[in-house]
Amino acid sequence: MFILGLTTLGDSAATLIHDGEIVAAAEEERFSRRKHHSGFPYQAMQYCLEEAGIKVADVAHIGLYWKPWVLRHKAMQALKSAVISRDMFKARVDRGVAQVGESYLGMLRHPQLIRKHFGPGNFRFHFLEHHQCHAASAFFVSGLEHAAIMTWDGTGEDTTTLFSQGEGTRIKVLKRIKLPHSLGQFYSAVTNYIGFDMFAGDEWKLMGLAAYGKPNYYDFFARKVLTVNGNHDFHLNIRVLDHHLAKHYQFGEEIAREIGPPRRPDEELTERHWNIAASAQKVLEETALHLIQGLHERTGEENLCMAGGVAFNSVMNGRIMTESPFKNYFVQPAAGDAGCSLGAALLVHHQLLKQPRRFKMEHAYYGPGFSSAECASALNEAGLRFETLPDAEMLPRVAKMLADGAIIGWFQGRMEFGPRALGNRSFIADPRRGDMRELLNKKVKLREWFRPLAPSMKEEVSAEIFGRPHYDPFMITVLHVTEDQQGRFPAVVHVDGTARPQTVSRKTNPRYWQLITEFENLTGCPMVLNTSFNIQEPIVCRPSDAIKTFQSASFDALVLEDHLVLRQ
């Protein structure tokens, strides 16, 4: 039985499962080439059907990641803002009406829209709660028979944080925290305070910058903005920091008095901004640990699953992993809203239809893949000269080029689901070179100097690097590198001595594992530097995207499956 899951607003995506196993999953942005594409995922859904070789008539159920009629929070937000100012009240009502009319209620017409666009179908359509989709997206593919589940994000319909517990094919909701109390919205608001753009997903930048600062403003944030109470709850004081005002770069007097004025996007980044970032990061971590402690007490579980946009905070995840009472962790790689398409499909399969669980998500390679012939034809079309090599020649040659300082666009197999490139659509380089981070950030990726870069390491060596066994095929946790190891890989160790590794398994990505092994044979270094293959746009999807990026940028070589292109 085929079940389709859809995310249709903000990070739109489609996932197709067959008897509970993922057949295909992809974000719409990779096809449309618009970052964080919002709107019905026509191309992603088309891709999922094609990958399975089916039509929409073969799909038994479609799950949507949202219940569009839960609109309470829109009215509540408007009323709350009425307390603050009349203008804000009016703006919110106007915006709310527009949003509801265009988007949320538009979801009610999705079944008709699907039949109109994709042809006739007898599917049953399910509107599902956003946070339960997040929870399902993690727990049902975790391989854990039972677990405590924490999902946290900006907001769902009105829930921002869901405490739940999974057992077998069931997820039991334990507790909800609702708007305006949102960890995601808090972090986004500070992102804009620092002059970054939360709509572009710049929360990554705030987290990267935090490592450079001191949490001098932590007391202010913990006392006045994001406070916790004894009930394992938290409170966001929107009178001091309001996410909706922050969207428009408007901030109140109190916060400016305490931490200084907000930064304009074109202003220089100073130590004060680093310190604000460090303080916001710390209060997020402390609050998260407080909530996680509560979840542990309530469930008595040893296993923890997490999803929701806040679960992308890999520094927070690292602290949860090392400091919380839980023993086993699973964070789903598409932890943001795109992953809700997976959760929606799984929620239908397991919770509604009570089908047993067999599938475990051990990798994220569920997007489009392209044959050697397709890659060759794209290269010919672009007029690029290339060599076609068997792996026995290709892998040692690429390893040698890396060791000699080359930056390589590496394209193989099926594209990753989720925001991390995991060796199938990656820029790879030598992590031993101290100048490599700056080179990659400035010259190739055209982005800020402070953005950390991460290693792909053979899973066999992670215990040696981190001083503890570590398994993370999804690059979603930041850990401290042991002191004696830090100097070996300066390009992938952040300023605070941490790294965010992808542990590469011979089983799930044998070719990438073998490439790293060739590099190790040559250099003694069991990892490569890995950053996503994209320059200011979504990660490359098709061979033509990779070729276009190669032609417009300044990295040294491109590998498309078994074809090697050298920059002339």
Ligand SMILES: [Fe+2]
């Ligand atoms: Fe979400």
